[in-house]
Amino acid sequence: MDIIASVLEDNDLLVAFAAVGVLMLVSGWMSRRLTRGRLHGSAIAIILGLALAGWAGRPPAARTDWPISRSSAASASSADRCCATSPSSPPPTGWISA
Numbered sequence: 001m002d003i004i005a006s007v008l009e010d011n012d013l014l015v016a017f018a019a020v021g022v023l024m025l026v027s028g029w030m031s032r033r034l035t036r037g038r039l040h041g042s043a044i045a046i047i048l049g050l051a052l053a054g055w056a057g058r059p060p061a062a063r064t065d066w067p068i069s070r071s072s073a074a075s076a077s078s079a080d081r082c083c084a085t086s087p088s089s090p091p092p093t094g095w096i097s098a
Helices: 002-010 012-033 041-056 070-075
Strands: none
Touching (some): 002 012, 012 041
């Protein structure tokens, strides 16, 4: 399971494109089979995408069925992943440094 997670994390852009492709296939199928073409597949894809974004945007405590282990998510805080400056570095001065 760790091997699969590491491969998916290393190829995150490819996984994102594959997820969008699968979402489009599912929404096209839903459009043809469930609505008989009355509701366009792209409209269903938008609704499904918004639902997935809402699910992903919830706080971690609300996501009880999250597939990634809590220990790996807790090991790196948002400050570690972002561009936070260390206390010893000077504050940013804008586009042109003095």
